Amino acid sequence: MIETEPVIKRIRVERLECSACEIGRASGLGRGQFCPFIERRLPAGTAVFSAGDAADHVWFVRAGTVVLSREVGRGETRARAIRFAGSLVGLEALVSPVYADTATAATEVSLCGATSVGVDLWLGARGTPARTALEITLRASGADRPRESPGDGSAVARLARWLLDEGPRGVTLGVPRHVIADLLGMRAETLSRALGELARRGAIATTRTTLRIVDEERLADAAAAG
Amino acid sequence: MIETEPVIKRIRVERLECSACEIGRASGLGRGQFCPFIERRLPAGTAVFSAGDAADHVWFVRAGTVVLSREVGRGETRARAIRFAGSLVGLEALVSPVYADTATAATEVSLCGATSVGVDLWLGARGTPARTALEITLRASGADRPRESPGDGSAVARLARWLLDEGPRGVTLGVPRHVIADLLGMRAETLSRALGELARRGAIATTRTTLRIVDEERLADAAAAG
DNA sequence: CGGCAATTTGAACATTTTCAATACGGGTGG
DNA sequence: CCACCCGTATTGAAAATGTTCAAATTGCCG
Numbered sequence: 445m446i447e448t449e450p451v452i453k454r455i456r457v458e459r460l461e462c463s464a465c466e467i468g469r470a471s472g473l474g475r476g477q478f479c480p481f482i483e484r485r486l487p488a489g490t491a492v493f494s495a496g497d498a499a500d501h502v503w504f505v506r507a508g509t510v511v512l513s514r515e516v517g518r519g520e521t522r523a524r525a526i527r528f529a530g531s532l533v534g535l536e537a538l539v540s541p542v543y544a545d546t547a548t549a550a551t552e553v554s555l556c557g558a559t560s561v562g563v564d565l566w567l568g569a570r571g572t573p574a575r576t577a578l579e580i581t582l583r584a585s586g587a588d589r590p591r592e593s594p595g596d597g598s599a600v601a602r603l604a605r606w607l608l609d610e611g612p613r614g615v616t617l618g619v620p621r622h623v624i625a626d627l628l629g630m631r632a633e634t635l636s637r638a639l640g641e642l643a644r645r646g647a648i649a650t651t652r653t654t655l656r657i658v659d660e661e662r663l664a665d666a667a668a669a670g
Numbered sequence: 671m672i673e674t675e676p677v678i679k680r681i682r683v684e685r686l687e688c689s690a691c692e693i694g695r696a697s698g699l700g701r702g703q704f705c706p707f708i709e710r711r712l713p714a715g716t717a718v719f720s721a722g723d724a725a726d727h728v729w730f731v732r733a734g735t736v737v738l739s740r741e742v743g744r745g746e747t748r749a750r751a752i753r754f755a756g757s758l759v760g761l762e763a764l765v766s767p768v769y770a771d772t773a774t775a776a777t778e779v780s781l782c783g784a785t786s787v788g789v790d791l792w793l794g795a796r797g798t799p800a801r802t803a804l805e806i807t808l809r810a811s812g813a814d815r816p817r818e819s820p821g822d823g824s825a826v827a828r829l830a831r832w833l834l835d836e837g838p839r840g841v842t843l844g845v846p847r848h849v850i851a852d853l854l855g856m857r858a859e860t861l862s863r864a865l866g867e868l869a870r871r872g873a874i875a876t877t878r879t880t881l882r883i884v885d886e887e888r889l890a891d892a893a894a895a896g
Numbered sequence: 897c898g899g900c901a902a903t904t905t906g907a908a909c910a911t912t913t914t915c916a917a918t919a920c921g922g923g924t925g926g
Numbered sequence: 927c928c929a930c931c932c933g934t935a936t937t938g939a940a941a942a943t944g945t946t947c948a949a950a951t952t953g954c955c956g
Binding site for chain 1: 692693695696697714735737739748749750751752753756757758761776777792793794797798799800801802803804806807808809810811814816817818819820821844845846848849852853855856857
């Protein structure tokens with residue numbers, strides 16, 4: 445029988461030793477080096493950063509919980525992941541001028557923040573294997589869109605949005621339809637019907653294996669509709 | 671007017687110069703070093719690796735498209751992301767003994783693979799900032815579950831599954847209900863009803879701010895149901 | 897102690913899922 | 927080069943599921 449503790453609203457973090465922190469250790473704190481991250485506390489509900497903002501800081505979650513959300517259209521945003529103590533958030537600052545996610549403190553949090561410039565220096569020379577792997581990973585996940593679900597808009601709207609920003613690439617590269625359906629959180633049959641609907645409205649032209657965007661404006665209308 | 675090319679099924683990659691590759695360059699190919707990655711081609715539809723398998727290789731996508739899927743329950747799997755040329759897949763091998771995703775070639779692909787051991791060496795000393803950041807990132811994203819949607823099971827089943835493997839942590843750490851609802855691809859109202867249903871079945875005990883798993887077996891039944 | 901925000905509840909409604917059956921298109925073998 | 931076959935995509939109609947919107951409740955905080 446699993447028993448959960450009462451929900452934590454206030455966190456108590458006396459004095460987390462930086463030498464006990466993974467980031468602190470990587471910084472070589474014991475060896476006369478310094479850590480670019482500076483602690484800061486935020487109350488529950490505070491926005492740490494917002495998707496689209498200039499990505500100028502990277503944060504390490506020292507205590508508390510941060511929720512990551514991404515836009516799904518019409519300025520609406522949906523939670524897509526949770527980050528607990530020990531995670532880095534906003535690392536996309538390394539590879540993008542703007543944040544991909546909106547980060548919100550779900551509880552009171554203790555965050556250690558550093559400027560992108562500081563992190564850039566901290567990470568060491570560019571082009572090393574570790575750094576290259578990190579950047580490749582960040583670029584890939586920064587471009588991912590969370591799987592969608594019916595609450596994010598009608599099937600037609602979701603498809604229209606997807607086509608507007610991933611379509612030409614994804615469709616061209618031979619991704620099977622059932623995969624697209626999965627990403628959009630719908631069944632293959634529903635995708636098929638949505639494609640048909642957009643074609644009927646003159647937004648796209650499609651055959652069983654081809655897809656062409658005919659009228660971007662109508663597509664945008666469909667995307668906005670709901 | 672955006673026009674897509676016909677779907678690509680066969681890829682032509684004559685001889686991609688390794689010195690032109692981001693990975694090759696990071697390996698210091700020009701400087702007498704070597705790259706641990708070895709090219710291999712796979713036809714469309716081939717499984718590169720499967721979630722749960724021993725994570726012994728890391729792959730770099732040189733050409734083609736790879737689909738990443740993750741389990742959503744009952745052994746069913748849903749596509750959650752697409753990786754194009756220039757991405758690394760299976761990097762979770764660095765921080766986990768098993769793959770978190772199932773990777774499938776959507777088109778014919780040219781992949782460069784390296785053993786986890788080789789990549790471990792290639793990345794250089796452990797504990798450096800870049801490597802630490804990479805590992806933290808991989809650990810976090812490896813634990814993420816893709817947002818779910820109604821096609822992945824009924825609201826009650828999705829909630830039950832979530833509670834079984836994320837519940838105690840997420841609930842304890844004060845994640846608001848509407849965030850959980852987002853992650854499960856349902857509205858807050860539906861989550862509320864699903865919680866009520868599980869409580870009625872005696873699987874959990876819940877108040878407006880508390881949640882306790884009372885009977886794991888019933889929860890598992892609900893998770894399997896559909 | 898009062899007010900606010902989050903959660904719960906209700907009932908009608910719209911949407912998507914289902915489960916079949918059918919049509920294609922591409923790849924294979926002759 | 928063409929016919930055949932298999933797997934993928936499409937279509938149909940019924941049914942179930944989740945969404946909506948509004949109102950009531952409750953816990954938390956100042």
